[in-house]
Amino acid sequence: YVVDEELVWTDAQKYCRRIYTDLATIENQEEMNTITTLLSGKTVNYWIGLRQKTWIWSDGSNFTYSDWYPGEPNNPVGDICLKLYQTYSYQWTDAECQYPTSFICYKKIPLILVEQQLMWWEALRYCRENYVDLVSVLTNETQEWVEAITKNVSTPNVWMGLRFACSQPFWFWVSGSTVCYQNWAPGNGTGVEDCSNGRRSGAVQSGSKQWVSLPDTQKLNVICTI
The missing domain is CATH 3.10.100.10 (Mannose-Binding Protein A, subunit A)
Structure with missing residues (x-):
């Protein structure tokens, strides 16, 4: 600054x-x-x-x-x-x-990139056991922090704390916050998700830094709050 x-x-x-x-x-x-x-x-x-x-x-x-x-x-x-x-x-x-x-x-970025490759629920447990939580991107400033620490990731996408509730249906942050600020890639996050093959969660693309909806079972790097 x-x-x-x-x-x-x-x-x-x-x-x-x-x-x-x-x-x-x-x-x-x-x-x-x-x-x-x-x-x-x-x-x-x-x-x-x-x-x-x-x-x-x-x-x-x-x-x-x-x-x-x-x-x-x-x-x-x-x-x-x-x-x-x-x-x-x-x-x-x-x-x-x-x-x-x-x-x-x-300004210190209160995030850390975990370079292990984890499925989404493994990522959630890892962040909560070792740091605070999976990241919730509630503002443009937090999005900029996410972009800053994902420059050299080893996976094409990186897990965030964004989760789709199949029974409702709607997206929410695992921190308990609602999804107001959004940065979805085209074709993601705006319609009803197909949960027939399992739950879906949100990740940030390593290239465009936009958000995508992915099956929980993909193994990706992780962003935790600290």
């Missing part, structure tokens, strides 16, 4: 912790590439969550990856924080934390 309001580093940290999770943490080149793409077209500099006092990320993560501009860091003393410098294509520089600067926050 890019915040173009300019704050000193400590105030930026407070802002991110109040509204999101924390100032951004960058732990590998893939994450750095994502940030660079996010900032494409921007013309200002940005704080992220690294401070020289401890050289540990604001959220407590260990500092192992770096992308310093050549010659950086070059401020050995003082209250120094990490800044993504626009002139250097957003490579890292160190700067005094007291200067108001725009900043980047992140």
